Amino acid sequence: MGRWEPNARGRLEQAALELYVERGYEQTTVAEIAGRAGLTERTFFRHFADKREVLFAGAGTLRDDLVSAAAQAPPGAPPIDVVATALAAVAAPFQGRLESVRRRQSVIEANAELKERELIKLASLSAALAETLRERGVAEPAASLAAEAGIGVFKVAFGRWVGEPGGGEFARIVREAVDELKAVAAGS
Amino acid sequence: MGRWEPNARGRLEQAALELYVERGYEQTTVAEIAGRAGLTERTFFRHFADKREVLFAGAGTLRDDLVSAAAQAPPGAPPIDVVATALAAVAAPFQGRLESVRRRQSVIEANAELKERELIKLASLSAALAETLRERGVAEPAASLAAEAGIGVFKVAFGRWVGEPGGGEFARIVREAVDELKAVAAGS
DNA sequence: TAGCTTGATGACAGTCACTGACATTGGCTG
C-alpha cells in the first residue's frame, strides 16, 4: 500500500463532476473539489491546468482515436468518406454511456467558459483530422475544409443524439448527418 | 466639453490592443490598460465583461451583418448558396484593413484563451446563421449543417486571406472555398 | 543497514481577474 490513496487524478475528476452537477460550475471552488477528493487545492493544479480542464481529460484519447481511424481508411478514398468513417468510428464508444454523457454535457452547456473549452477541443480535433488528411495526400484547402465540415457534422449529430429522448444509435446519426451535408452542399 | 474625455470605450480598446501587441496578452494587466486610457481598472470592467472581450467588440456587428445578408438572399435559394452569398457579403468590409486585421489576429493566435473566445464568437455566428436559415424555411438538420459548414469555410478562407503575402481578395477566396467544399462533399 | 534520491503531496505567500457597494462629480432638467 502506497503512501497516498491511489488514483488521485480520478478522484479529483469524480469530485469535480459531482460538485459541478450538484451546485453548478461557478458555485464550486477548486478548494472544495480538492477537499472532497481528500487533497489540497495545490495538488488539483498539479493534475489539471485549470478548473475547466478536469472535465475534458478524455479529449486527447478522442483525438487519437479519430486520427487513428482516419489513417486506417482505404488509401485513395475520397476525403469526405475518410472523415465520415472516422467520425462513425469514434461515435461508437459513446453508445453505452448516454446518461453519463448527458450529465456532463448539461454541465458544459450551462456555462460559457466550459463551452469555450469544448470548442477549442473540437477545433483541435479538426486540426488533427486535417493534418491526417494531408498525410494521406489531400491538398489544401480541401483537407481543412473536409475536417471543418466533418467536425461540424459531429457537433450537429452529437447534439441530436444527446437531445433525442431515446438517444438512438450515435454512429447512425453521424452517417445520416454526413449524407445530409452532402445533399446540402449539392444545393438541394 | 463634457466632464470626461470622450470615447472611453474606444480608448480602452486601443490601449488594450497596443499593450497586447507590445508585450503580449498575458503580460498585460487590466490596470495597465486602464491607466494608458486614463481610466481605472473598475471602469474597464464596466465597458467590457472581461479582459478578452475588449478584442471582440466588433463581433456583434459581424453577426448582425451576416444575418442581414442571409435574410436578403432570394427566397427559395438553396441554403448553401444563401450561406455563400452571406459570407461573401461580410467578407467585403474586411478588405481594406488587412494590416489591422493581421495585427489583431497575431495577438489572438498567440494565446489559447483568446482563441477560445474567438471560437465561441464563431459558434455564435453559426447559431445565428442556422436560425436565419430556419426562418427561411430550411429544416433541421440541414440548417445547422449548412451553417456549421459555412462557418468552417469562413475560418479556412480567413486563414488563407490573412496568411497570403499579398492578402488577395477576401470575398473571392470565400467563394472559392465554398466551391472547394462543394467538390469535397461530392466526393472528389 | 545507513544514507541518498525521488516523486507526490502539503503549506504558504503572492498576483491578478473580477465583483459588489458606496462615494464623487458636473451637466442637464424642471
Next chain:
DNA sequence: CAGCCAATGTCAGTGACTGTCATCAAGCTA
C-alpha cells in the same frame, strides 16, 4: 436653484492560479 443622472472613482473582498520550499515514504545504493 435643487435635484437627478450617468459615468467614473475608491475600496474591500473572493477565488483562480503560481512559485517556492518543506515533508515524507518508498526504493535504490554502497
